[in-house]
Amino acid sequence: MGRRCGRHPRENQTLRWIADLAGWPASAGGVFVAGGTLGNLSALHAAREWHRRYRPCEGCGAILCSSEAHSSIQAVARVMNVAVIAVEADETGRMTAQDAIPHLSEAVFAVVANGGAPNCGAVDDIAGLADLAQAHGLWLHVDGAYGGAALAAPAMRPAFDGIERADSLIVDPHEWLFAPYDNCALLYRDAGHGAAAHGQQAVYLDTVDKTHWNPSDYALHLTRRARGLLLWYSLAVHGTEAYAEAIATTRQVAEDIAKGIDATPGLDLLLDPQLTVILFRPQNMDEAEMIAWGEMVFRLCIVNPATRADEVLAILETLT
Ligand SMILES: Cc1ncc(COP(=O)(O)O)c(C=O)c1O
Incomplete structure (x- = not known):
């Protein structure tokens, strides 16, 4: 765990465990938020900010996802005032990169891959979508609210190949990691992109030591409770x-x-x-x-x- 994370070691150990399962580098980090909906919103806001920084775009107005994406993606798009381009999933409920390509447009700034679609459990073609995102300068977010837990089982890890190149990921431990409600792990492969989008400035906050890791900087929130301790405690007791x-x-x-x-x-x-x-x-x-x-x-x-x-x-x- 890097020095930056030293202030919240237990929550950050839990996030690091998930980042390691995804194959992410030391730059990864994030925060626990109330639920998958807020995780998806925070990640996709960071995506749009990132996209605007390196490629100022007129629209930055569309998220591309599968027709099997969770309803929260529609909800997020409404809040962000962007469109959702839903690519028809194949007969197994999976979105492939091939099927996504014809739907790309200048407006798209992020691709959302299902890491376990809510209705059918499908894991999208994450490797193909990572290629696509890389080739077109798009952010790749993996919604693993339910299925991200499967990263922990070595036999299931290959289904998620390509996730090591995703830009953000959520895993909702209440779904399949045996934790109570109200704690969703939100991670960025480069935590700096999260902070650039979410860090708040205010005179009364000037006394906060900005050289230290501050979990408030990584999602749409400021004051928060240490939700990640629930999963950390269980991991510490039972072992990974x-x-x-x-x-x-x-x-x-x-x-x-x-x-x-x-x-x-x-x-x-x-x-x-x-x-x-x-x-x-x-x-x-x-x-x-x-x-x-x-x-x-x-x-x-x-x-x-x-x-x-x-x-x-x-x-x-x-x-x-
Ligand atoms: C894949 C997926 N994404 C997002 C969500 C939304 O999570 P929450 O209910 O914690 O906001 C869920 C919840 O079931 C889900 O299964």
Whole structure:
């Protein structure tokens, strides 16, 4: 941990753990914010400021993302008064760089890649999108609010190849890192870009020692509480290996449930789980019943390693 981070060593150790999983250099850093929505907003504001600095643009008016991006990207765009260009995801829910290329325009300043899409769990083609961002001078943000936890499991890390070249990342530990609500890790590969966008100046703040790391500088906030301690404490007690195992176990449970659904007469597995989201449909429901349930597709998202596949499958049998 660099000297700059010395003032908030525990939160910054936790952020450093995530930065290491992403393969980011010592320049990386960030802060814990209230949730993924605020994390996405802070990252995308930093993206636009960065873009404006090196390439003053008329518009700086559009974010490119997948049609499977979380609703918070739309919310962020409304707050920032920019457009969202949604690229149709492929049949697995994944956005590829090839599909994104035709949608690029002068207005685009950032690409948002899903690191675990909320509806289907897809991880976008991060390596291809990193190439694209590099070639066109765009910021690449990875929304790993749910799926970023998978970085901790070595077997799943390859799905995120290219993340080492992303500019920002969020991971919401309440989703799949077994932490309570209200702490989202927001990281920049070069923390300086976060500070350039978010650092506040005021006479009464002049007494704050600007030579030290100040977590207030990395998101849309000033006064804050030390949210990151929740995850730090659990990591310190259980160790990072326990996290890797718990995430791998969760993934295995999701695979076992998906296989069980596939083998159950009367249930249709609609998508092989990419992380731990399982989409399926009972065959015997007519359209009216489906509509009464409110969805044509049933979704399970497994985030607890103690969930048992046999118990879930026993419940699902009752749908057939
Ligand atoms: C992929 C993704 N991004 C962003 C969010 C928004 O996070 P929050 O509810 O913490 O604002 C979520 C929440 O489910 C999510 O799954």
